[in-house]
Each structure stands twice: as structure tokens, then as C-alpha cells.
Amino acid sequence: MTETAARSIDGLKDIPYPSATSGSEYVSGWRVSVTLLTLFLVSSISQVDRILPFIMAEAIKLDLSLSDTEVGLLTGVPFAVCYTLLSLPLARAADRGSPRFVLVACILAWSAMTAFGGMAASFLMLAFTRFGVAAGEAGAFPAGHAIIARKIRPERRGMAIGLFAMGMPMGAMMGFAAGGAVADTLGWRVALIGAGAIGGLIALFALVVIGPMAPLRQAASGESFLRSSARLLAAPAFRWLFVGAIAVGFASAPFYAFAGPFLIRVHGFTASEAGLAFGLLQGLMGIFGTLIGGRMFDRAVQSGTGRVLGPPAILFLIASVTTTAALFAPAGWVSVALLVPGMLSFAFMLPWAFGAGHLVAGRGNEAQATSLMMVGSGLLGPALGPLMVGMISDAATGAQIPNGLALGLLTVPVASVLTAIAMLIANQRIAASFARR
Template structure:
């Protein structure tokens, strides 16, 4: 009896230690800083879409080559480096890993501005992807360790909202930087005298991250929560992660379907500035004002609402809240993304884009919550890396590349960027909606709901 009491008290003590979180104010400080870094990462990644037409003109590139620059080049290391970096995020101070990654991708973005050929730009974009691969595993793992479960979905929603803020900043600020760079006279600087305006934009956008990388190093590494003291060490933990996903492959395969579809479709939207310029005659600066405003208003609001709603539903005992919200997001996203490029006017296209953004953000925040709810805490970094690897591999490789391939080879000589973008959404979106009821059923069974 005494042994049972001692064992019980010891277990309670260990659980109390495992459940200790830093002050909530510090947790939100870390979350906000990570959100700012996520914004920077997406600005660095997304700014290229605003520069498609001048880059295509100056380098005499095809839409397929542009698609490779916006997708495949970034995905090569962003996808493949995610898992080893996820292991590092689970086994070393995350601030050092994140700081190094931020410095690499920021420097690579700035160096993109010095590219003189497709090959140079392709290599620079590979380095951007390699650096950004460190962010996801570090950020989600850190948020999980500084925020208690009652606040975690909300914190993840704040972090996920960076996607919308980054898009808004990329369009609003990117358009103004393009305008500024056009009138900038740098002839008095020998190595910058011959740079095009799009090259100056990349240099300007990439530079701030080098300073913020220093700020990351000031973070205090939080205690890792709920760590099993008997867990696998070293690279055996990678094997354990793969074994865990292998043991639950049916669940994760289905759970990833809608986020993969979302990523394919959203990366195909990298051609939106070109769509508006070719179909409606809107220049990038004009588009940046309208679409940046829509993204800045709709994206964060729907993301925060999704995170709040999931937390609210969880508090009322609705254990499958995240998958319910994901389902709603899919039903909103697919039809609006199919219709958006086909609209007869730019105004209608922007309206449909706003609705599609609501669906995208709901899927984003609910996917993170769904995964964190079923993955062992000491595997979160690597699980996040696998998730990002899967959705990025498919999204970046297929989204922008297929739009370019369709337009260059399926609609030869007709330049039907509108049909090419819509076709991507039709193919992948329709398949996802057909699978949606089975996805929900499988997830509910996995968490013990009949």
C-alpha cells in the first residue's frame, strides 16, 4: 500500500513538473515573435509572384520555368530538409536552429536580387527553401512548450494568421517597393548600377531577416512538456517517428488529403498577379492595393475565428472540433477557387478570392490542431516536419508548375492562364471533396468517437 502511495505521489509530482509552463505573457511574446518571423518567411517566399512579369521579360522565361522558380526550386530542400531539422528541433536548443535558418533564407533572398540567369535564381531559391525548412518544426514545437493546452489552438491561430499578414504585406509593401525601386538611381554604386527594379526589391525584402535572426538568439529555451523519460534517443527517435506514422498510415494519409489540396491550390495562386495583368490589364501596383487589403482583413479574421471556434468547441466537449472546422473550410475553398480565375471582371474575381481565403485559413488552423491532438508530444517537431514535408512537396511541386505546364502545353499559343489555374482546382479539389466524409469518419474513429 505504501509503495502504491509513493508511486502515485511520484507520478503526480512528475506530472506537475511536466505541466509547468512559463508565464502566459512570455508565451505570447514567443508566439508573436515567431509570427513575425513566419511573416518574413512568407514575404521572402511570396514576393516572387509579384515580380513574375518583369522577371519573365528580362530573362525570357516560359510560364513553366516561372512555375519551377515559384515551386520546385523552393521545395527541393524545404521538403527534404524538414525531417532532419525536425529531429534537431526535438533534440537541441531550437533558438539556435531557428536563428541559423532565418539568416540563411534572408541572405538567399537578398542574393536572389543579384541573379543574372534562370540557373542563378533557381539556386538562390533552393537556399531560401533550405533555410525556411527550420521554421515550422521549431515554431510549432516552441508554441506547444510555452502555451498551455487551453490557449494552444488560439496561439497556433495567431501563428497561422502570419500566412495572411505575409500575403498582405507581400502585395501591399511589395507593390510600393517596386514603385520605389523604379525611381531609384543607384548608378553611383558600381556593383548595383545595372540592377533591375525587381532585383532591388528582392535585396530590400531579404535584408531585415538578418537582424531579426539576432533577436531569436535572446529567447529562453523552454522546458519540453510531457517528455517520456524512456523515449528513444538520437536518430532512433526518427525511426520511432516513422514507425508511429507507419502504424497510423491510414489515418495520416486521409488527414493530409485536404491540407495537401489546399497547398496545391494556394501555390497555384502565385500566378494571380500575372492573371490580373494578362486578363484584366491591372498592373502589379494596382493589384497589390486591392488584393493586399482583402488578404489583410479577411485572412487574420477568419484564422482567429477558426482558432477561437475550435477552442470553444473543445471546451464544450466536442472532441472532433478541429476536423469539423477543416471540413467546413474545404467546402468553402474548392468551389470558390475553381470559379475565381474565370470571373468576367477583376472585381468579381477579388470577391471570390476573399471567400476562398476564408476556406484556406480554416483548413490551415484546423490541420495544425488536428495533428497536435493525436501526435505524442515528444515527436511534435518531427511530426510537424513530416506534415510540412508532405504538403510542401505536393503543393510546391504541383501547384505553380502545373499552371505553367497547362498554359504552355495544353493551351498552346492561346495563353489561357485563367483556365490553367481553374483546372488545377478542379482536379485536386473535386477529389478532396469526394473523400471528405471518409476523412472525417476515420479521424473520429481515431480519437474514440463512433
């Protein structure tokens, strides 16, 4: 499938698109590897900076005399709202201007705020720096995907998106391991300042490696990013992708928030045992899922049928069954093993969902498509999903129903089924548009 053909998918041909380039920006040889390494480092350090307060929460709470509510505010709903909503204008800037400039500016912004967080003397100052981290990170993924679309040839983009996404589980593993070790030996402030300094170095590396990128020429439409987002969401294929992203958020957020407490409460795991079992498997599944998912997506696109979402939909259906079984398994090790398909499904989905979104949106709108998918998965699910699980668990416990947390966590397989349905409908829509061409 050519990039020009992708512009007409599912009725989006009326959107004003930038002029296609001749492909002269595509990199080749060792530059491909260096570009992807750079984006992997960006994704990794963004995840490290985001999750450091989780592993260091007790030390921060003690040092600044914070309440649990204040700790929750540092990493909860306000962070999610700031991160997801700011991604839209930053994605627009990456699509219409220089994604390299947007990416480097965002890295410098969140790295500086991470370092300033290590100097915070109060809750308000630390909260301000976390909002700054969210604002900076909001543009990283959209700009990174825009760079991939401009620098990496179409037949390798699924793998490129997978490598970029692989930085998330790698960053989480490094953040929990290195962040905890540094915090225990040198203190949480040194950990934040050190992470900010590393981010600054990566920003300079990205500035040199990626190289100048001229803005794409576009038709003079004067259309705002909100209106263009509405037009994209009006396309049936992308609308179902967006619904699937929302469902993923309701599946993944409670899964990661309560899987550890579930193993501790129901199966008697210690915190270290739950963290080791769940954290290690989640990291490995994240690496495996993003890489294999990216490669399989490339093959699906090259088939020319337009059926580019079937495998992740099937995996989510399988995960819904195994996750349900895990919640009522008699032994802890059986429960952990049955949670693995769920871990894999979330990582495997990333290159498929983003790649399909890019196909539907067309050239010059990749960052905006990524941003909208991030809004779908990162706003409602993380804000409401864990709350729903907690309310169901509390109600079941109050009614003296055993294993109340497992009942609450049934929202995860339900959301997984809804994700699969949305992906299958989007898959049918995209395939139908291919058949009409």
C-alpha cells in the first residue's frame, strides 16, 4: 500500500493533507539503527521520569510530610489530564512544523522539571514540577511517531513503532530497579536530579542524530487542531480505533494498579515476591510484544488486504478468558501464569493500534492520530478504571463476599472483550476501504 493511497481510507480524502515528499528524508543503512536507538532512549527515559515518584513515594512522603491524598495527586488524575490534553496541540505542531524541534524541546522541558523536582521543598513545588513533566512528555510520542513517518520507509514502520514503544517496559524496569537503588543509597532528590541530567544528554543526542527536518507543505485550510481532530474522529475506522483505545485504558489501568495487591491479598505473596513476579514478566512481555507486534503489523500491511487488526483482537479475546481464570485460580503461581496473556496483549497492541491509526489518518497527520489514541487510552481509563475496581471491591467486602478484589478486577476481562470487538469492527472498516480502491 502506498502512502498516497492511505489518504483516501474511510472517507478522509476531504481532509487537507500536506504534500507528499519524494522520500528524500528517508534514512538508510546505519542511520536507521541510530535513529531508532535515539527514539528508544527517548521513550525509555520518559518512562523512567514518569514512574520514579511511584518507587520513591514513601521517601518523598516522609521528607515533605505529605498525606496519601497528596501523593496520589502527584501521579494521578491531574497528571493524566495534563498529559493527554496537551498532546493534541503538541502533535499538531509536530505534524505541521518540525517534529525534531518538538521532540527535543519536550525532552528538555520534562528533564528540567524532573531535576527541579529533586529540589522541591513543598508539595506545591513538587506538584508544579510533575505537571511540567506531564506537559513535556505529552509531545514525545506524537513527535516520535511523526519522525518515524518522515524518516523510516513504510515497509519498516511497524517494527520502528514497536522499537519506540519497547522503551516503555524497558524504562519501567530501569526506573523501578535503578530508581529504588539510587533512592535507598543517595536519596530521592539525587535520583530525580540524575534522571533529569540524563534526559538532557539524550535531548542533545537526539538533536544531533535526527538532523534538521523541514516543515511539510500543506494546503492553506486554516483548520484548527480541534476541528481537524473532529474530522478524523468522524471517520468510522478511526472512531472505532478510538473506542478501542478507550477500552484498552479501562483494561490496562486497573490491571496494573491492582494485580500486585491481588497477589498479596489473595495468594499471600510478599510485596517483593509480587513485584518480582509481576514486574519481571510485565517487562519481558512488553519487550516481546512490541517487537513481535511491530513485525507482524508490517507483514499485515504488505499483504494489501487492509486486515491489519485481527491478531491483536484475537489476543485480547484470549486474554479476557485467561485473566478471568487467573482471578479465581487456586494457586498463586497458576494465577501469575494466567495473567501473562493479558500483559502480552497490552504491549502487542501498541504497534498495531498506532500503525493502523497512521494508515487511516494519512501522511502529515501521524502525530495527531497518535495524540488522539493517547487521549483515548490515557484519560478515562486511568482516571475511572481503578476507581471502579476499588468501589466494587469495597462493596463486595462490605457485603462479606469473599475475594471482593477479584470481583472488581472482572472489569479487566470485560474491557478486554470490548477492545477486541472495537478492533474487529475497525479492521472490517479498513479492509472495506482497501477493497473499494
